[in-house]
Amino acid sequence: MTEEPAKKILLGVTGSIAAYKACELVRLFVKDGHEVTPLLTHDAERFVTAHTFEALARREAARELFPHLMEADLLVLAPLSANTLAKLAQGLADNVLTQTMLAYRGPVVAAPAMNARMWDHPATKENTARLRERGVELVGPETGELAEGELGPGRMSEPNEIYARCLAALARGSELREKRVLVTAGGTREPLDSVRFIGNRSSGKMGVALAEEAARRGAEVTLLYANGSVPPPAGIEVVATPTAADLARETLARADADVVLMAAAVADYRPSEPISGKRPKEREPWTVTLDPTDDILAELGRRRTDGQILVGFAADEGERGLERAREKLAAKRGTLFVFNDVSQDDIGFDANQNEVVLVSSTGERKIAKRDKREVAVAILDEVATLLRGD
Numbered sequence: 001m002t003e004e005p006a007k008k009i010l011l012g013v014t015g016s017i018a019a020y021k022a023c024e025l026v027r028l029f030v031k032d033g034h035e036v037t038p039l040l041t042h043d044a045e046r047f048v049t050a051h052t053f054e055a056l057a058r059r060e061a062a063r064e065l066f067p068h069l070m071e072a073d074l075l076v077l078a079p080l081s082a083n084t085l086a087k088l089a090q091g092l093a094d095n096v097l098t099q100t101m102l103a104y105r106g107p108v109v110a111a112p113a114m115n116a117r118m119w120d121h122p123a124t125k126e127n128t129a130r131l132r133e134r135g136v137e138l139v140g141p142e143t144g145e146l147a148e149g150e151l152g153p154g155r156m157s158e159p160n161e162i163y164a165r166c167l168a169a170l171a172r173g174s175e176l177r178e179k180r181v182l183v184t185a186g187g188t189r190e191p192l193d194s195v196r197f198i199g200n201r202s203s204g205k206m207g208v209a210l211a212e213e214a215a216r217r218g219a220e221v222t223l224l225y226a227n228g229s230v231p232p233p234a235g236i237e238v239v240a241t242p243t244a245a246d247l248a249r250e251t252l253a254r255a256d257a258d259v260v261l262m263a264a265a266v267a268d269y270r271p272s273e274p275i276s277g278k279r280p281k282e283r284e285p286w287t288v289t290l291d292p293t294d295d296i297l298a299e300l301g302r303r304r305t306d307g308q309i310l311v312g313f314a315a316d317e318g319e320r321g322l323e324r325a326r327e328k329l330a331a332k333r334g335t336l337f338v339f340n341d342v343s344q345d346d347i348g349f350d351a352n353q354n355e356v357v358l359v360s361s362t363g364e365r366k367i368a369k370r371d372k373r374e375v376a377v378a379i380l381d382e383v384a385t386l387l388r389g390d
Contacts, residue, residue, distance in 0.1 A: 007073040007170055009036045010104070012097040013053065015043025017147045018079040018113040018156035023048060025078055025159040026056040029166075035059070037070065039097045041084065074170055075104050078139075079113035079156045082124055088136075089127035107169040107216065111139045111162050116152025132371045133352075135216070139165045172377075175384045177218030182257035183211040184264035186228035188244045192288065193275035200265045201349040204228020206313075207263035209376035211236060217380060219259070224250050226264050244270060244293040251296050252303075259309045259383055262297050263338075265349075269293060301333030309386050311336045311379070317343040325359050335386055336360045338379060358382050 009029050013022045029036045038053035077084070077097075084098065093099040101108070110131065118124060119141060132138065140157035185207020189197040204225060211223040212233045221236040226247055232238045241247040244267050251260075269290035279286070297312050304310050312334045314325035318341060325339040337359040342349055355369040358379065367378045 007034045009034050010072045010075045011036050012039045012077040013044040014041050014081040014084040016079040016081045016113045019044050019047040021156055021159055022078050023056055028163045041095050041097050069103055075108045078111040078162055080110045082114040082118045086127050089130040108136045109166050109169050110136050111157050112141045113156035114154045116154040119154040172217050174218050179219045179258040181214040181219040181221045181259045182254050183207050183261045184224045186226035187265040188226045188247055188267045190267045190270035191274045192271050193279045195278050202265035205230050206372050209372045210261050213376040213380050248294045248296045255300055255303050261311045263313050267293055298332045304333055309335045309383050314339045315342045329359055
């Protein structure tokens, strides 16, 4: 039996031959002391009956008046068929499982299972991307022999692997509880005159994803947001910080946070004498003198206390950029640096995906190209490891 308190699990089972594997998943949860409520679609019962799952879970399927509003610590969808995946992506609610997905507010783990050609179809890829963007954690599918006798991707992951990912998702749900997390996001803009500015292409997507993930793990989150192009997360404190000076003031006022994630792209220079009105266009060149802005991260490093996690971000190019991230880690007394190569057009600035290298005093770990929400999960997994002192 697990030493952790028993968790409430909602297990959604859809119409796939892989439904029989979900029986073993129920057994693993129950063996570890967790409470499982099966939620079967009509098509799922063509393969395994609800009574089978009730017997394994040692409890009946949902009989509540509003079963889709049940409270739980985790929602698991295994197997997730192509049909139900499409319904979830579109927000349809035509059965108790799809209704639950719309109403549930918590971590979701899904294990797709379908024919390889269905999995490779552009519609399925779009639907899968949509679920990932909403924070659903996908396990698999694996490549192997399928029910039809074909070989290819679409085979549901094994119950042991799904179970391990579920335990990790449950752990993430509380590991930052009672921790104060400060996140900076977006890009600062330094005024040249009343309408023009010096800025950068940061969209704020990475920082917003970090704020959302930290809140999902139970943290008290403050987001310092500088001119981002995506809406800030609901339910957390958001402070507008349009310029480098604004960001420095608000960051240093909260420098005692347990975790500081400096994902904002802060301007290195500002015009020394910005014009109060709009400068009219003229034929003569406009010469502008730039002064360096304050190094917020370096100041945070000087103030860093024992046990505090300070994460810097380095948007740079190539191997030399990675080397500079290593140098910054030591020079600015950071705990962790996240390097992303902005020379690649399909990741980093403006993109929905990123590919990063996590640099710390204990080593380096590459996070392969994936959605920025998934990168946020990987970064905060590393932060949690550092907080534990592992």
